[in-house]
Amino acid sequence: MAELGTMALLIGLGVTTYSLLGSVIGVKIGLPELIVSSRRALYMSILSASVASTTLIAAFVQNEFAIKYVADHSNTIMDRAYVWVAFYSGNEGSLLYIVLILSIISAISVRFAPKQLARSMPWTIAILAGVQLFYFFVLSFFANPFELLETVPAEGRGINPLLTHPGMFSHPPLLMGGLIAITIPFAFSSGALLAGNYGDDWVNVARISAILSWAVLGTGMLLGAWWAYTILGWGGYWAWDPIENVALMPWLVMTAFAHSIMVQKRRGMFRMWNVALLNIAFVLAQLGMFINRGGPVVSVHSFASSTLGMIFLGFMMFALIFAFTLFLWRMPHLKSDRAMESFLSREASFLVNNFLFLAVMGITLWGVLFPLFSDLARDVSVSVSAPYFNRANGPVLLGIVVMMGVGPLLPWRKASSRSLRQWFIWPTAVGILTILVLLGLGVKRPVAIFSFGVIAFVAFAILEEWARGTMARHRNGENWAKAWWKLVNGNRPRHGGYIVHISILMLGLGIIGTNFYQQRTDGALEIGQSLVLDNYRIEYVDNGDSSRPDRIAKWAEISVYNIDVNSYATEKSAAKAQGSTGFTLNDSTRRPGDRLISQINPWHGFYLDFNMASVRSGIRSTIIEDLYVIPRDFLPDGRVSLAVSINPLAWWLWAAGPIFILGTMVALWPQAADRPNTQVRRRMIRESDI
């Protein structure tokens, strides 16, 4: 069994080496058979990767504890559904997963690449094969998932308890898949440069593959946030942990690319810039792989310390040098077709937005690396965590949101002052009005209020454009829904982009709400006692035991009441005098105005083998705010120690996910105008026969 897996990896190493060398030599000596054969070798890496993966999964299913990886990451009592999670839960398996994904998407992108790219395809294939080669190499010699144990244990160690959550079926694979998929657009742009194909032929395929990887990465991060919120039990969703940061950085660069590639597509500008962005994103993805595997930075996510660090660091440095040497070599050929006509144009606004994205990336990178500098420079270790990133990145992120409103309102080329007035007056008015209304309502936190104003400005700018376009079509006799749909259909990249913007605004609402207006309290309750926070009262009704051989687990039954604060005025003022936000009640009898709104069952488990606690928080969610209850611990004296918070607007974070995916799909859906119409296609067929 294990032998088959190892063999498959070695065959994979062989075919990718052949594919890399064959493509390069085939082009150099002009041997078409060799080029075609190398392309087929690239396809064959799917076979190797999938045989190896199937073997590993089969080993998990059959509990083959002779294989070290299986013994380390599963046991007989593990729910069989989690075999899929166990597959990539460790270092070796996740590398195998990565090469599986890369081999599949490489083949798909090569197979369906447009014919105009024929000249640069061998180079693209060489790059794809080269990256796969690296992973097969590491898997074969440094991180073989099929390594055998000398003595076969009777029982495995079991899966990491933090991973036993439905979110884990999709969060890690999407994240790793998104990171590695950045290889595809990079291979197309660099392949074109290597072949000396300076036209814009690679733009469409790079754009599509880049946006796909970007969307997958974004969805993966969002699912990770959702998982952290519901299970990690620290009450947050984004910790600016180094591993989160290394996924965020390439995502930011790809976001910049998704915008600036449109400038190249439409206006033939920013050629150099787009290539540079893909290079940066690819190198950052490799940085992510490096930090993830034995890198020098601590993180909750990192795989147990591994010796792979240096190898991945080496590959990252190689990628960096390769990408930018190639870039500098070919730079003279990447001139823009025409120049910027005005600062007030969409292309100029895209450039500014690009630099803001890169600034967030740079600041994040600086924050990730600063502890290392501190260590090296003065031998003092420091931590750089959420408070730093929030403060340093916050203003720039707000600037990006502002640009999100400004950019789409500016036309290509040049804006006239008339059109500026026409387009900006209403969104700006709505933004200012929002700020005034919030101030009038007595809402606190000026920074947050200003941010809400900005969000309103952007939202209204999008709505304004949709409204005008729809109305113009409606006047021609189409009904409203149809008119809007036709408008969106007319330019999918643009309107899909707007839908994505709306999802980002929803994220913004959630981020501002939870960061600026969260209320919290802690307390330990006996059965029958209640904890009051703002206008909620939670009553600890009962508990239950759900221990299994590998864990001690308990859940609490908690009733959530909406209360009339006036009924609790005495206790509240007493608590305030003591300096606490919430307070505990011994007597849980209902008072006037109490209304039962929900029952929640937060859960707390302790895993003996891992010496690790895992919790599932109880959440009562509305679009206004979440009541969020974490059972920190079930105390020996029978009380349960709870951390309770009210997270305003948290619902919007998760609602943004589907909208984000929808927008991406609209933006990527093939545009009807890209296809030649039938009449011309017929002519094309006729003429190419001649």
Place this chain on the structure above:
Amino acid sequence: MMITFGCIREEDITLEQRMHQLTNQLMCPVCDAQTIDGSNAQISQDMRAKVRELLQEGKSNSEIKDYFVLRYGEDILAAPKGIGFNLLAWIMPIFIVLGGISIAFLALKNMRRSNTQATLIGTPKQHELSKYLKQVDTDLGIHEDKNSEDYNPNNQSVDEIKS
């Protein structure tokens, strides 16, 4: 101005709120990249209790942070203080943003200057093309009408060339 608005003054909020502020700014010494607020490790629980105790004694936020720095070292703080070498951590973002914006504007300016030349070069030798243009029109089934003169900006109307 905005930054001072964004911060809440210590005396405006309850001790419990201050406690949560502080626990979010102190790292758990035994965990990987977690604050004591999120961590359930024993030492985090003890540190949380200590923070509460110190707050009740009436200590200020910075006094409490200093207390922990003294015992656990600088890396107990979730974000380095902006003094000495660590000032670098805070100054760099400003340079990154300013540098980025100025590069963007220089690039924009540069791209504008090259504009004038780009438009001059691209003009084709149109008279040589008339034969092919006719072929294109036949391909497309275009029968030229004379309206086109009204709008053609360069007065190099295609029709003139054709005739």
Place this chain on the structure above:
Amino acid sequence: MVIILEITIALLSIAVIAYPFLRSEKYKSIFEKLGTRDKILAERLRIYSKIHDLEAELSSGDLTNSEFLLMRDELRMSAAKLLKQESEPPISVSGNELEAEVARQREQSRQASEDRDL
């Protein structure tokens, strides 16, 4: 059993990779077909299809008459230039220059079509 599987995979990989060498002529002809002339032809046909799109937009009222004519004439000029190249003997132009020329033509045709987005 495992040995047989391993050998099968290895043989299958080799067979698939070696196949092109057994069918050399076919691939030679494919590569020759990807000549530059076909590229220009394809580009010209693409411009034609863009002109047809413009006509459709004129008839649906998305474009005014003058806008339409302005854009169409730019596209017509690009097509004529490509046609000229197609009729010229191919030796005179080296591969790289052709690439550049095709890119330039495409750019011009795009300039015309992008105005629709405004």
